[in-house]
Amino acid sequence: MSRERTVELDVRSTAASEAAKLDLSRLFRLLTVPVHAPRRALLQRLAALGVALAVRPAWPAAGELPLSAADFCGSGGRGRRLWVPGDDGYLGRLSPGERPVTLLASATRSPSAAVSRGPLGYATRTRRRHYTNPTIVLQRGQRVRVNLVNALAQPTIVHWHGLAVDGNNDGNGSFLVKPGGRYAYDFEVRNRSGMYWYHPHPHGLTAAQTYGGLYGAVMVEEDDERALRAALDLVPGRAEIPLIMQDRGPDTYRATPHDMTHGLVGSDLYVNGTKCPYLDVGSRVYRFRMLNAANARTLLIAFRTAKGALLPFTLIGNDGGLLPAPMRCERAFLATAERIDVLLDLRDAAVGDSILLQTLAFDAMHLEMAHAAPADPHAGHATPTDAHAGHSPPADPHAAHAHSAGMHLPASAWPDGAPRALLELRVRQRIAFDRAIPERLSTLPPIAASSVAERTFRLGFADGRWRINDRVFEMGMPPIEVQRGKVETWLIRNDPSSMPHAMHLHGFPFEVLGREKSPGDVAALEIDPQGRLATDLGRKDTVLVWPGESVRVAVDFSHPYAGPQAYLFHCHNLEHEDGGMMLPVAVV
Numbered sequence: 001m002s003r004e005r006t007v008e009l010d011v012r013s014t015a016a017s018e019a020a021k022l023d024l025s026r027l028f029r030l031l032t033v034p035v036h037a038p039r040r041a042l043l044q045r046l047a048a049l050g051v052a053l054a055v056r057p058a059w060p061a062a063g064e065l066p067l068s069a070a071d072f073c074g075s076g077g078r079g080r081r082l083w084v085p086g087d088d089g090y091l092g093r094l095s096p097g098e099r100p101v102t103l104l105a106s107a108t109r110s111p112s113a114a115v116s117r118g119p120l121g122y123a124t125r126t127r128r129r130h131y132t133n134p135t136i137v138l139q140r141g142q143r144v145r146v147n148l149v150n151a152l153a154q155p156t157i158v159h160w161h162g163l164a165v166d167g168n169n170d171g172n173g174s175f176l177v178k179p180g181g182r183y184a185y186d187f188e189v190r191n192r193s194g195m196y197w198y199h200p201h202p203h204g205l206t207a208a209q210t211y212g213g214l215y216g217a218v219m220v221e222e223d224d225e226r227a228l229r230a231a232l233d234l235v236p237g238r239a240e241i242p243l244i245m246q247d248r249g250p251d252t253y254r255a256t257p258h259d260m261t262h263g264l265v266g267s268d269l270y271v272n273g274t275k276c277p278y279l280d281v282g283s284r285v286y287r288f289r290m291l292n293a294a295n296a297r298t299l300l301i302a303f304r305t306a307k308g309a310l311l312p313f314t315l316i317g318n319d320g321g322l323l324p325a326p327m328r329c330e331r332a333f334l335a336t337a338e339r340i341d342v343l344l345d346l347r348d349a350a351v352g353d354s355i356l357l358q359t360l361a362f363d364a365m366h367l368e369m370a371h372a373a374p375a376d377p378h379a380g381h382a383t384p385t386d387a388h389a390g391h392s393p394p395a396d397p398h399a400a401h402a403h404s405a406g407m408h409l410p411a412s413a414w415p416d417g418a419p420r421a422l423l424e425l426r427v428r429q430r431i432a433f434d435r436a437i438p439e440r441l442s443t444l445p446p447i448a449a450s451s452v453a454e455r456t457f458r459l460g461f462a463d464g465r466w467r468i469n470d471r472v473f474e475m476g477m478p479p480i481e482v483q484r485g486k487v488e489t490w491l492i493r494n495d496p497s498s499m500p501h502a503m504h505l506h507g508f509p510f511e512v513l514g515r516e517k518s519p520g521d522v523a524a525l526e527i528d529p530q531g532r533l534a535t536d537l538g539r540k541d542t543v544l545v546w547p548g549e550s551v552r553v554a555v556d557f558s559h560p561y562a563g564p565q566a567y568l569f570h571c572h573n574l575e576h577e578d579g580g581m582m583l584p585v586a587v588v
């Protein structure tokens, strides 16, 4: 236990004197995790958990819905009105056009009553408007100029997650902005219409800074987006609402060795900075643009009526923008850094109805604990001895571990995979609405990926570290080299004794070609013979790969930037990323 170290960061101070004292390499030695082999500690925790799990968990079995809205503080009038971003303020929409934007990474002033965001934020002002974490609205083809100013007591850098930019504008952490320093981004928008985002990327500090509240959305628009809005009369802030979700606990980031292995899950969920939110709606079609900005938590998104029935929704987009055609869904996984764009048809709702957006129960598959129990791959999850285990069908190979989420009991009151209502929609108004959802949303040619080179990436855990192809990230390590202009397929294989990893590639949206050996909760959502999910369609920049599963993607490494360009491929569980589950990628 003596080797356990809690990573605790308080980055709120902006004192310049502290800034001067910062020594980068020392900081990295101190903060880059892990922490060697916390395995013994984990074994001890596991033993303790054997006891904890004998108690019937407070959440229902996988696939079940919470019995009522009782688990949700939004019911019974105790909820808070959802913060809906406007034209200024927190997450306010900012269309910079050709004007440069200055983002000041800083401790934010005392939070307003309306939102309880983290202690950090990106402050911006333009003309007479003030913003925190602005939603930056861009047109495809436009030039973007952003000045990042660092008023934190730590180095930082902004990464434009999902944007296809050159290495110098990617913010991959190969150079950092010192406290008091600044960095000028200047790039052209080459992405499709869609929701992208920005967040810090200083290696070893990414988790703490993002957790602290440093993140915002980027909306890219082109003709397909404008056509969709016109067809459905979608006005941002009215019937089109971003839902940026982050789970948090206390303001100060504290990651225990347990958190560093599994990822830190917080006890409360904030949607646009609102805890227990509700939104008054009318009987029409709504568009919700969701971003999972959590450090590590995966959500299984669904809507349900007060009677408990799932209310299907229409998936129209994901990480890589609008899908070619809408897809009807009942539920969708949303891993850290992923986005989904959904339409919810409330035309049949009556005034007074209540609809809940929620995350359903699922098996979070923290099978890495199986390292502790060679005899039975699921023994690490200490099957509860009560009748509860009987809820899972025997055909499900993970039945014994329907409550693997319980592994996180010591770290969180709300384990990964446990259900919760996220947002209550209160129907307040009849609205005459007769628009139809378009049958075509966008055009998107497939990536020509037959007979191209394939690389394999193995995800696994050894000696206390998560690894890609047995390697742990270090500054200056040799990159994976790919040829500019070439298409490759990447086979991402997760070890069976692992946990889900949300794998993200910088700079190049990819196409998911197929999934193999998907676990039950995932296979249940397959929509084609390749094993893909509706959320895999179109383009992606982050894909969740489950234990034992293999996901094949096609990447087109074409771009207009001459000379070698540096990117990254990593797990977006931010504790895994900071812990080195990341490889540099050089496009040469």
Ligand code: C2O
Pocket: 159, 161, 199, 201, 337, 504, 506, 568, 570, 572
């Ligand atoms: Cu969203 Cu490398 O990050």
Ligand code: CU
Pocket: 262, 365, 366, 367, 369, 407, 408, 499
């Ligand atoms: Cu776990």
Ligand code: CU
Pocket: 466, 500, 501, 502, 571, 572, 573, 576, 577, 581
């Ligand atoms: Cu991971």
